[in-house]
Amino acid sequence: MKNFGYTIQRDQSIDIDQNDRRIVNYLLSLEPSFNLCLGCGSCTGTCTAGHFVDFNIRRVHTLLRRGESKQLKTEMKKCMFCGKCQLVCPRGVNLRNLIITIQRAIEQIG
């Protein structure tokens, strides 16, 4: 391949039709309370891990919905399972089970 002295920037647009939504479908079948999330961000606001590292459960939610599973793998390693997010969730989403299910989905689906 030739080098003309410049490179191609990868397109950062999100194509929902192209992305892999198997993880979010798996998750919704095992933890239906995920559907109740209204995106208020209370989970992220109270997250212990989020105070120390760049971890944002609301962003995890968005990545899941968009089917961007590559970034999910590194994100999920940051959770400490303290459960504070679940305590403050106004919709009663079972967040701890959600995180465990995501990790299991990543292992099984990839």
Next chain:
Amino acid sequence: MKIEGKRRIWKDYQKEIAEDRYFYVRSCVRQNFFPGSERTFLRIMKDELNKDVFENAAHTTCSGIGYHSDIVPFETVMTMVARQFALMTESGYENFTTSCITSFGLYTEILETWQHFPDVELRVREHLKKATGREFIVPKNLSHASDVIFKFRKEIANKAKFKLINKHTGKPIQVVEHIGCHYSRMFPSKGVGGAEYPYVLVGMIEDWGGEVIDYPERRHCCGFGFRQYLVQANRGYSLSCSKKKFDSMAPYKPDCILTNCPGCPMFLDRWQYALSEMEGITYGENGQGIPVLTYEELAGMMLGYNPWDLGLQVHQVPVEPLLDKIGIPYNPEQKFLTLDGMSIGKPETPTFLKFY
């Protein structure tokens, strides 16, 4: 493509285009990129439509490339443009027609500026008088050459020897239209059809028998962007913009791309070669690429002009597959010959892109 709503918008943006007596100004770069296009415009206007089109040899650059690259200040640009208007006035014409989209955008911008700030116009008149001793009157009508071809598209269709129909399938040729950013994005009312749904090229394609493809990145810039290209290290940004468009249009299987700007056909054509050499990606059927045409070239093709007189041999993406689809005859042996039979030399064969 649902065009009902678009037709309504197109109706809101109708511009006045002069009927005859055009003062024509060429583009700085088009004569190198697509050398047959401007000549074809003049040939169509004079020989086919019997119109009066005048060129003044003293015409210079409008300095639009320098302006959009932040090199030439606006005050200088306005004075240079005032000089072009003075040439028109001295030649006895009132209708100004530009070949270049950036020039058209710049002339529009300057006329709008003078309308809102008459004191600026007075100052520019003073600069011009001091520098050159010239005076000018503001053009009565300003149009881009694609506006003029659009105006006479039905006359061209009546004289056409070919239609945009695939002779093998009998179906309309699928065309992607690409409008230069400076045509109507800055001043929507100055373009046919406005900024969002410009009708200028669509009208030509429809009247000449083709079908327009509506695809997600239709209004995305080709990537030229002046500074993006002028600095070598930034060219990847320009290339990435074109790639985004190609990736978006490819599933619709376009037969060709039609443009009305000097930069767009250059980049949409040459970047297909760069992409193929850098990443091995080719678009179009069997790695032959998607041919990119200027509106003059397409009009000339419809009128049955010799493809090599139109300058189609200097395209990076070969145009032969499209000529075969429409059924336009051409002599492959004359492809790289001058009018008097001298060889102009053959280009290197690309690694991936098909070469004829």
